[in-house]
Amino acid sequence: MIRRFYKEVTLGQQPGGWQVLLDGRGLKTVGGAPQIVPTQALGETLAAEWRRQGEKIDPASLPLRDMADYAIDVAAPDPAALAEGLIAYAETDTLCYRADPDEPLHTRQQELWEPLLGAFEAAHGITLVRVNGVLHRPQPPEAMAAIRSRLLALDPFALAGVETMAKLAASLVTALCALDAQQEDEPLALWRMACLEEDWQADLWGRDEEAEQRRTRREGDFLRACGFARLARS
Template sequence: MRDILSDLDLGEKGDKLSDPVRETQIGLQKQLPKRFYKEATVVAGDDQDFVVALDGKPLRTPSRKPLGVPDRELAEALAAEWQAQQELIDPATMPLTRMINTAIDGVASAQEEVFEDILRYAGSDLLCYRADAPESLVARESEAWDPYLDWAANMGARLVLSEGIVHVEQPPEAIRAIAALLRRHSSPLQLTALHTITSLTGSLVLALALAEGQGEPSEIWDAAHVDEDFNAAQWGEDHEAAERRAKRRVDFDAANLILLSFKR
């Protein structure tokens, strides 16, 4: 079977971590391949993994590794992406495939580097940078963000707040505490999901809260968009921005599925 993942540009050999938005743009610019299979299913693979198979033939990543995961429900969601393809195979509709392919081919061989890349977000977490006005926005930020910062503080990560965009240096002990939390979710799949969520929300605290079950996905997503929603309420919704946000939400939900698979 031809290497369909390479054709789709869902990740190249040696990739350290994928950018979902960039990959979607690249995929849309290319001529999409035609669907050549009838059925996408899940089959047992090596090392107790569950692998996606097209007409019974296991899929492989661009590095020729089986496209499989350790959780059957996650594998079934992955297979559903392939089953849902119509006449053409569109990578823009396959966030799980992109992320899992990246985890297997890229993150697995660069886990510490990816770990450090995620941890850098702790030094400039969205939740630490507060508006100084108007009062209604200040109150909304506090209501949405303080519970997550309080949770982080209870875990040893007491972060310093700042008004506006002036950078504030975070205490080393807080960064170490966040690093300890991140270590609890350091498999290639988890790191890939956390990197995606942190990038989409601008907050490692929110990403870790999601991984630790400290909030519903919809609540955490809304917390990441307090400022955006406030502006939309004041000035009206930007339809292009709303479309971009909807696409990011698809990636957020896919990353959350990966995190959920480690709680079963």
């Protein structure tokens, strides 16, 4: 931690967006670029992180600042590379991998995952392969091409948020659905659906306190990334 070096946190409008100002000085990213975000709503949320700091600054309590840095320094210069990396999550999307049909878990997966996956396919005009078991089966190239196009249409801030969500959920479908969610509680419901198998095993074999704490942290990270991506579009 470092001692707090500023008194006033404000938000200034700049060419291309909004920038947090500490005592009138605009923040920069780790890479040295002006940390300018596309919407006032996201800028206000970033400013709130700095206002919450006490006498000492805790870097761990500035996760949205880190995501903004990543969007500007990494995603913006080469969005195609980031999108290509995300295609791997579509190739092995959790929602496409089901238990064997004679297992009770399969029935639950069908109930929760199939409507979501079907709606995603309809929205994107694609068909994804469902797999029983863990052996990999490739997805249709035309489906991957459509998803790649969707990713490349996102701005760097939304793309950064989607990447974080996809990694946490092991599901690009879940991440994109959370980005497009219409209801406030929908991202949380989507996260919990992605964790169906994990919860199933925990209910079957018992819950571990440390595992539950990790799960809670991951849930918070998922929802934070979702909020970041959605605020960048508002």
